[in-house]
Amino acid sequence: MYFSSHLSCGLLLGALTKSSVGAFGLGLVSHAALDMVPHHDYRSVGGAAIDLVTGLTILSTIRTLFADISGPLFWGAVGATIPDLEVALRHVLPRYNFKALFPSHSGALPHPQRKFPRGVFVQVVLTTVCLFLTCYFGVVC
Numbered sequence: 001m002y003f004s005s006h007l008s009c010g011l012l013l014g015a016l017t018k019s020s021v022g023a024f025g026l027g028l029v030s031h032a033a034l035d036m037v038p039h040h041d042y043r044s045v046g047g048a049a050i051d052l053v054t055g056l057t058i059l060s061t062i063r064t065l066f067a068d069i070s071g072p073l074f075w076g077a078v079g080a081t082i083p084d085l086e087v088a089l090r091h092v093l094p095r096y097n098f099k100a101l102f103p104s105h106s107g108a109l110p111h112p113q114r115k116f117p118r119g120v121f122v123q124v125v126l127t128t129v130c131l132f133l134t135c136y137f138g139v140v141c
């Protein structure tokens with residue numbers, strides 16, 4: 001699943017928990033759960049770059065809008081996205097044989113794929129819903 005999709009879920013967890021530790025831990029759990037939703041994964045550096053810039057822009061914007069819960073938002077985003085660091089390292093350093101540790105990357109949990117455009121549509125809906133709810137709970141709670 002895309003960086004921006006995982007990140008948006010992590011932001012929502014930060015807004016809901018208002019706890020950096022709680023958001024980080026639930027972010028890790030959310031990563032495994034979202035990887036089990038059939039989704040599209042890009043295979044190009046260009047796609048990764050666009051996704052990274054998009055995600056970091058979302059993170060910066062949301063943390064600025066809700067500065068009072070900036071810490072939980074940040075740590076929720078980190079927990080939700082950090083597992084894919086091992087995936088990125090495998091692509092950046094192909095000569096090293098990294099063994100995947102995270103359950104949804106190692107094969108311990110399913111990681112179903114869905115082709116473009118349906119696999120993208122799933123993530124656009126997920127990201128939109130998560131960001132909407134992040135703003136809602138960022139203001140209300």
Ligand SMILES: [Zn+2]
Pocket residue numbers: 001031035083084104105
């Ligand atoms: Zn993953």
